[in-house]
Amino acid sequence: MLDGVEYYSCVCGSPDHTLRFILDLDPEWPTIYTEIMMSHYQPWYKRVWIGIKYMFGMDTSDHFGCWEIKHEDADKMINMLTKLKNVNKINKEKLNE
Ligand SMILES: [Zn+2]
Secondary structure, three states: OOEEEEEEEEHHHHHHHHEEEEEOOOOOOEEEOOOOOOOOOOHHHHHHHHHHHOOOOOHOOOOOOOOOOOOOHHHHHHHHHHHHHHHHHHHHHHHHO
């Protein structure tokens, strides 16, 4: 049961730095999924090489990006986390009945 999808842009304004949070209030497995858009600024053969290095456990540490939440989005994110927390609390109460 999806309860909402929210997008969060980075303070830098880059469209590559947009996160999508999906709140799923399924009583069996309530969770929040996070999706990140992968950038395609490298040519295809470099992306394949990065993928091969990743598959064989080689160093890919230089391919991390950064995302910084906007302060005005904090309440929106807290609201989503509170919904998840409340579903977990209700499920625990049901288990104890
Ligand atoms: Zn950014």
